[in-house]
Amino acid sequence: MAPQLPYRVMRDIFERFRAHEPEPKGELEHTNAFTLLVAVLLSAQATDKGVNRATRALFEQVSTPQEMLELGEERLIEHIRTIGLYRNKAKNVMKLCCILVEEYGGEVPNSRAALQGLPGVGRKTANVVLNMWWGMPAQAVDTHIFRLANRTGIAPGKDVVAVERAIEDNVPADFARHAHHWMILHGRYICVARKPKCAVCLIEDLCPKEGVE
Template identity: 60%
Template sequence: MNKTKRLEILTRLRDDNPNPETELDFTTPFELLVAVTLSAQATDVSVNKATAKLFPKANTPQGILDIGLESLRDHIKTIGLYNSKANNVYKMCQILIDKHGGEVPENREALEALPGVGRKTANVVLNCAFGWPTIAVDTHIYRVSNRTKFAMGKDVVAVEEKLEKVVPKEFKVDVHHWLILHGRYVCVARKPKCGSCIIEDLCEFKEKTD
């Protein structure tokens, strides 16, 4: 895909949604970190339902430690892989207290050193909590980037590197939100809704649907 097409796609997505936000509910960097950690292989809706009950009782590292691991498990048991996620969040809280004064570090290396936190989670936290122009590539972004030919890559890291290269600076803070939402609601996995897509004429997917 050429530069002119990419620019027009980004411009249309921005005009349609000038201030995109994550669909995870949070009010602090710590709440976001927990929510993103819980969201692996789970829907944002299921995470929001669980954190709506958890965060009023415990929304700080010390608060999580105070309610205990069993209570944490009980609060998130409706989310897939809740046992391992509870263990990771609990250990994460102890590390945040011991090494970071109970605060979420604004640092990629420190974030990725936390249990249950990989590159994608770190990118989301750096972007949504601290405003960094990071691009967190999930399955939606991977699919949309390859399907449209906007930024093709054999895996999520390759797609992230391509997006970093081809997305102009002015769009970088918001591009991952636009692509996630586009993949979640329009360019869906099984049958993309091409007929109602605002970038259909620019997309290079050959098997368009009605």
């Protein structure tokens, strides 16, 4: 775990991220808050590309909780069978839809607590939805961000909650909204787990390369 970077270095890093990609986007395909929520739930222990392949046809048929309930669990399974843990995820999606229809008028709530009260929705999923759909500066920490945060010193922490708090505390406020996407994309494609691509890294000269051989 690298030590926390100084504020000036943090600004330099995120200024470079912003210059390279001013409006970073998540890679999960969706049409509204509901389909985003479903896609993020399905993406646990699966790749975004795999989820997109499975949901393209599904989201052409379904765009609301009520339509998902009308589709039914077995037909949902037919769409998502290629995704890991698909049976359990299908059950959670159907339970989630029942709650959205009965308690929220078919709308997806925009608070972390309400989202985390839905079946299959943890803190990371809630933060992704809050960030991607409502533009809130919520920081969803996955394996890519956890690795990058600790390797670079952007937001060191022993667990995902500690890293999330370190991002919130240390990333300059004007970069907070997009910090999640800049970090996840950098961790996914450049600062990879094995043999990170330091030769093409935007922040190579600012990175302590903690744990990189």
